[in-house]
Amino acid sequence: MTQQITARGQRRRQALLDAATHTFLQHGYARTTLDMIIAEAGGSRRSLYEYFGDKRGLFSAIITHHAHKMVHDIRNLEVDDLPAQEGLELLGHAFVKALTDPINLELYRLLIAEGAAFAELGETVYAAGPQFLQEQLQLYLQCLHDRGQLPGPSPSDHAARQFFGMVKADFQLCALLVPSQLPDETAITAHIRSCVTLLLNNR
The missing domain is CATH 1.10.10.60 (Homeodomain-like)
Incomplete structure (x- = not known):
């Protein structure tokens, strides 16, 4: 017990x-x-x-804790009653913010550096983080479609991955390698807005 x-x-x-x-x-x-x-x-x-x-268990707990926190913060966004454009933009902003958060970036570096010794941890974090978020976004996209706010056919299983990939662009990589060249908030906002517009108008 x-x-x-x-x-x-x-x-x-x-x-x-x-x-x-x-x-x-x-x-x-x-x-x-x-x-x-x-x-x-x-x-x-x-x-x-x-x-x-032990030390290994503590490291695993840290990585898992921050992965769950990222997911928790995004899941707690109140998007259900928002128009599709606003809701998707809000989710896009939260996703990019999480990816470029300084602590998350440093923990990502650590996890990659120690990945060979923590293979199961990598699988756990992926399932609890990116994979879970994609599944939740897929459900949200389906809800938007059912309400008539997402045109075209019912979103495929890959729609969420495509949207997150489009929104993510090279922001995380830029923040990791050349943070001085990371676009400012205005540019990121414009990028996310254009991604949402593309999703909503070109399906």
Whole structure:
């Protein structure tokens, strides 16, 4: 039986997650020690082992936590009562913002760097993040179609992937490699608006 974590325990667990995120990003996975994390977060090694098992478990928990947070923030957008153009633009903005968020970018780098040792984690994050978002967007597109707000035939299984790929453009890659060349908010907004217009008017 899984033991219920108290409110105090939740705060302690979150403090360890926050400290570990900062430490892993600052020092990398290999150079980070549990003592570094405990020194920043407080608490004990016993608590860390109780919540996460070990360093590997803690790293997995961090990546999974941020993947779920990204999905949670996007899912909580209230788009159901908005016109299709506004709703899709809002989703597009949230998606690009998540992809180019500095912490998400650094965690993405870490996950890629350690990918060979965390193959199952990569699969879990993909299923909980990009794949789940595509499935949810597909449902939203189908709802828009059923309401008569998305013209043309019923959206295919690949419609969400196509839309996210179009909205994403090269923004994440640019933010990773040449952040100084990342387009400003005005340019990103114009790009997302044109993607939504293309989807709505050319199906």
